[in-house]
Amino acid sequence: MSYPDLIDAPWVRCSTPGGRYAARMNPAATQPRKSLLPVVTAFAALGGFLFGYDTGVISGAIGFIADEFDLNSFEQGVVTSSVLAGAFFGAGLSGVTADTYGRRRLLIFAGAIYVVGATAAALSPGVEFLVASRFVLGLGIGITSTVAPLYIAEMAPASRRGGLVATYQLAITIGILVADLVDEALSHPGGWRWAFGLAAIPGAVQFIGMSRMPASPRWLIGQHREADATAVMKKVGASDDEAHTEIAAMQGAVAEERAGSWADLLSPGVKAALGVGVMLALIQQITGINTVIYYAPDIFEDARFGSAQNAIWATVVVSTVNVLATLIAIRYLDRWGRIPLLTAGLSGMIASLFALGGTFVFLDKGEDSGALGILAVFFVCTYIASFAFSLGPIVWVIVSEIFPTKVRGRAISVATMVNWGANFVVGLTFLTLVDEVHTWGTFWLFGLLSVGSLWYIRARVPETKGRTLEEIEASWTSPSS
Numbered sequence: 001m002s003y004p005d006l007i008d009a010p011w012v013r014c015s016t017p018g019g020r021y022a023a024r025m026n027p028a029a030t031q032p033r034k035s036l037l038p039v040v041t042a043f044a045a046l047g048g049f050l051f052g053y054d055t056g057v058i059s060g061a062i063g064f065i066a067d068e069f070d071l072n073s074f075e076q077g078v079v080t081s082s083v084l085a086g087a088f089f090g091a092g093l094s095g096v097t098a099d100t101y102g103r104r105r106l107l108i109f110a111g112a113i114y115v116v117g118a119t120a121a122a123l124s125p126g127v128e129f130l131v132a133s134r135f136v137l138g139l140g141i142g143i144t145s146t147v148a149p150l151y152i153a154e155m156a157p158a159s160r161r162g163g164l165v166a167t168y169q170l171a172i173t174i175g176i177l178v179a180d181l182v183d184e185a186l187s188h189p190g191g192w193r194w195a196f197g198l199a200a201i202p203g204a205v206q207f208i209g210m211s212r213m214p215a216s217p218r219w220l221i222g223q224h225r226e227a228d229a230t231a232v233m234k235k236v237g238a239s240d241d242e243a244h245t246e247i248a249a250m251q252g253a254v255a256e257e258r259a260g261s262w263a264d265l266l267s268p269g270v271k272a273a274l275g276v277g278v279m280l281a282l283i284q285q286i287t288g289i290n291t292v293i294y295y296a297p298d299i300f301e302d303a304r305f306g307s308a309q310n311a312i313w314a315t316v317v318v319s320t321v322n323v324l325a326t327l328i329a330i331r332y333l334d335r336w337g338r339i340p341l342l343t344a345g346l347s348g349m350i351a352s353l354f355a356l357g358g359t360f361v362f363l364d365k366g367e368d369s370g371a372l373g374i375l376a377v378f379f380v381c382t383y384i385a386s387f388a389f390s391l392g393p394i395v396w397v398i399v400s401e402i403f404p405t406k407v408r409g410r411a412i413s414v415a416t417m418v419n420w421g422a423n424f425v426v427g428l429t430f431l432t433l434v435d436e437v438h439t440w441g442t443f444w445l446f447g448l449l450s451v452g453s454l455w456y457i458r459a460r461v462p463e464t465k466g467r468t469l470e471e472i473e474a475s476w477t478s479p480s481s
C-alpha cells in the first residue's frame, strides 16, 4: 500500500499480541473530508430561488400594476407572460453557450441579468418598459433552469446526485413561498416595485458567489483540461482514487464523441434520450401544476372558501406544503430511486385531481360551500405534495442525467424550452378551459393526462439511481437498454 492509499483507506491492518491481524480505524481517513459541494450546490440553487420568486411574485402584484398603468386584461396577460417568453428564449440561448463557454460562466451571467432585470422592473416608468424588463428577467430564469441542474449534476458523486439536484427544486419552492409572503406584505399601491426590486439582492449574491466557484469537471474534460478537472473533483470531496477513476471514465466518454452539434441530438443514443427528456419536461407541465401555482387564490375563491383574504392564506399553506414535500425527495431519491417516487407521486396526483374535480361537481350544483371549500383546499394540498416529491424535482434530476456530455447543454436546453413553452400554453389556456369545460372538467382532463404520463414513465423512463453519468450515457447504445 502506498502512502496516499493508506491515507484514503478507511481501515488499516495492525498486528495483535497473538500475531493475528485485526482491522482498526485509520484516523486520517475518518476525519471528515472538507468538500466544497454544499457551497457549490447552494450557489447554483440560488438560481432556483429566483426562478420561483420571479414567476410567483406576479400573481399578487398584477392587480396593483393594472391600476397604476390602467391595463386591460390582454395587457395584464402580456405583463404576466413576458417572464415565461423570456425564459423560453433564455433556455434556447443557453444550449450552445453552456457547451462552449461552460456552465459556471453562464450562471454568473444569469446573476448579472437578474440584477439588471429586477432593478429595471422596479423602476419601470411605463408598461412597455416593464414588459421588456420582465422579459430580460425571464432570460435569466431560462438560463438558470437549463444550467443550474446540469452544473450540480456534473459536480456531484453518483450516490448523492439525485438529492443534490433536488435541492435546486427546493430552492424553487422556497422562492414561490417567499413571493407569496412578500406579495402579502407589500399589498398596497406601489408595493410591487419593492417586490420586484428585492430580487436584485439574490441575483447579486449569485453573481458574486458563482464567480468564486469552480467550473464543472465534465465540461473541463470536454475542453481537455484534465489537471483542472482533477483538482475540482478533489475540491468537491473525491479521494485521489475516486478522482482518477471518474476522470478516466469521463475521458473515455468524451473521446468517443466528436465536438457536439445540434445534428448530434438526432444521432442514435442521443435521440432516445432526447425523447425521454422532452416527454418528461412536457409531462411536468401538462399535468397542471402551474394552474395551481398561478391561480390558487382564484380556485379557492371559486370553491367559495371564505373571503379573498382566506384564499390568499390558503395559498400560503399550499406553497408551504410544496416546500415540505420536496424534502421527501431530497431524502429518498438516492435510496428508493427515481421511478418508485415518480410512480407514487403521479398516483397521488391522479387521485387528488379526480377528487378535486368531483368536489367542484358538487360546488357547481350550488351545494353547501363550507365543507366543500375545505375539501378543495385539502385536495389541492395532496396534489401539490404528490407533485413536490416526484415530478417537481425528478424531472430536473433525470433531464440533467440522461444526455451525453458533449451535447448535454444543447439537449437540456431543448427539453427546458419545451418545459417553458408548455408552461406558457397551460397558463394561458387554463381560464378558457374553465369557461369551456368547467373547473371540474379541467381537473379531470389533467387527471387523464396524468394517467397517460404515468403509463409513459413506467414504460420508457430508465432508473438512473446510483449510476455515473458515463454509465447512463453508455446504456442508451448498449443492447440491454
Ligand code: BGC
Pocket: 169, 172, 173, 176, 284, 289, 290, 293, 322, 391, 392, 393, 419, 423
Ligand atoms: C416547475 C415549475 C413549477 C414549480 C412548482 C418546477 O419544477 O418547473 O413550472 O412552478 O416546479 O414548484
